[in-house]
Structures are given as C-alpha cells and as structure tokens.
Amino acid sequence: MPISDHTTTAWAGVVQEAVAEVRTRIADARARGGHGQEVTLIAVTKTHGPESVLAAYAAGVTDVGENRVQEAESKMAQLAIPVRWHLIGHLQRNKAKHALRFSLCHGLDSERLAVALHEEADKAGRTLDVLLQVNVSGEGSKSGIGPADVPAFADRLQALHGLRVRGVMTMAPYEADERVLRTVFSGARAARAQVQAAGHDAGWLSMGMSGDYEIAVEEGATHVRLGTVLFGGRT
Numbered sequence: 296m297p298i299s300d301h302t303t304t305a306w307a308g309v310v311q312e313a314v315a316e317v318r319t320r321i322a323d324a325r326a327r328g329g330h331g332q333e334v335t336l337i338a339v340t341k342t343h344g345p346e347s348v349l350a351a352y353a354a355g356v357t358d359v360g361e362n363r364v365q366e367a368e369s370k371m372a373q374l375a376i377p378v379r380w381h382l383i384g385h386l387q388r389n390k391a392k393h394a395l396r397f398s399l400c401h402g403l404d405s406e407r408l409a410v411a412l413h414e415e416a417d418k419a420g421r422t423l424d425v426l427l428q429v430n431v432s433g434e435g436s437k438s439g440i441g442p443a444d445v446p447a448f449a450d451r452l453q454a455l456h457g458l459r460v461r462g463v464m465t466m467a468p469y470e471a472d473e474r475v476l477r478t479v480f481s482g483a484r485a486a487r488a489q490v491q492a493a494g495h496d497a498g499w500l501s502m503g504m505s506g507d508y509e510i511a512v513e514e515g516a517t518h519v520r521l522g523t524v525l526f527g528g529r530t
C-alpha cells in the first residue's frame with residue numbers, strides 16, 4: 296500500500312486537532328485525580344493505514360499501538376520514523392519472537408507466554424519490557440490473569456530475567472457506568488502495587504481507551520491507548 300501524500304495531508308489537520316483536545320483533557324483529568332503521574336498518549340492505529348502513524352507523529356505523538364503483530368510489522372516496514380511501537384493485544388506463544396520488535400508488550404497474560412518471551416529475549420541477549428494484563432472485571436471475554444493470582448504470578452516472573460515487568464495493563468468493560476469503571480481502574484492500581492511488592496520496577500499502568508480515558512487518568516493511568524477519538528471509527 297503506497298503512502299499517499301494526499302491522504303496524509305487530509306488526515307494531518309484532523310488528527311492534530313484531536314491530539315490537542317485529548318492532551319488538554321488528559322491534563323485536566325490528571326489534575327483532578329491527584330496522582331501526579333506522567334501520562335503517555337499511545338495512538339492506536341490498528342485497521343488504519345501507515346498514514347495514520349505519520350499523522351500522529353506529525354502531531355507530536357511518539358507512541359503507537361497495534362494489536363496484531365502482522366499489521367504492525369507491515370507498517371514498521373513502510374515507515375522510517377522513530378516512534379515506539381506498543382503491542383497492545385493478545386500475543387500467541389508461537390509469535391513470541393515478534394514481540395522483540397516492540398518497545399512494550401501490554402498483554403502478558405500467562406506463564407507459558409512469559410516463558411516463551413523470556414526465552415526469545417534471552418536468545419537475543421536483551422530484555423523485553425512487558426505489562427502484566429490483569430482481568431480486573433472478570434469478564435469471560437477478556438484475557439488477563441485474575442486479580443487474586445497477581446502476587447504469585449509476579450513472584451514467579453522474578454525468575455525470568457529476560458523480562459522486565461514494568462507494570463499492569465487492564466481493559467474496562469465497554470460502556471460501563473462510572474462506578475464500575477472506577478472499580479476496575481482502582482483494582483488495576485492495586486494489582487500494580489502487588490507487582491511492585493513482588494520486587495519489580497513496575498510503575499506503569501496502561502488503562503483507558505476512547506470511551507473511558509479521562510476516568511482512567513483520574514485513577515492513575517500512566518499510558519492511555521486511544522484509537523477512535525484520534526482517527527474516527529474503525530470499519
């Protein structure tokens with residue numbers, strides 16, 4: 296897919312405005328929440344072409360999120376800009392090697408995946424930054440480990456020196472009311488404290504999407520993953 300200048304220009308203004316608006320809302324939410332954290336805006340470009348990444352970068356965004364390895368690698372191959380790539384979706388064990396292309400993997404959700412990632416990082420003589428995905432809401436449709444399993448899992452991850460566990464990622468139920476969202480997000484914050492208590496340098500909290508990022512930031516999110524509010528709906 297060639298990257299058309301025309302499309303890039305058409306997107307640029309719209310995305311720039313959306314990024315400015317979102318940054319203001321993040322700053323306000325951060326002030327209301329009082330956690331004092333730094334917040335990284337991750338532009339989620341899944342289903343959109345490489346020009347979406349260019350538009351985000353032109354608007355000053357340096358972190359990009361994709362949920363599928365193949366789609367992400369196709370964009371990486373077409374672009375030569377210094378953004379950090381985040382893998383925000385579930386990763387299959389047989390694709391563990393591809394995780395090394397990303398600066399942060401948000402979806403560590405099983406011990407088997409952890410071992411596979413550790414082995415790939417170790418083979419490459421490096422470490423891989425990961426977030427523990429916690430299924431706070433307990434919805435069957437979501438991946439992630441249960442909150443009760445976090446301390447023991449975090450403890451076992453200490454043995455895998457190929458991984459650097461940097462924090463916790465969670466997804467809230469879609470269109471839940473504010474009370475439910477706050478319960479989920481504060482639950483993720485509690486899970487992060489348990490990961491830290493297990494000895495990991497795990498200050499990060501990846502939570503908040505287009506419909507709920509302001510509440511997530513109020514509850515302490517350090518990374519928000521935004522697609523729709525920046526690029527419009529996905530078809």
Ligand SMILES: *Cc1c(COP(=O)(O)O)cnc(C)c1O
Pocket residue numbers: 339341362383384466503504505506520521522523524
């Ligand atoms: C798609 C996706 C997002 C972005 O969702 P929007 O509602 O479009 O902002 C965030 N996180 C994950 C894990 C996703 O898969």
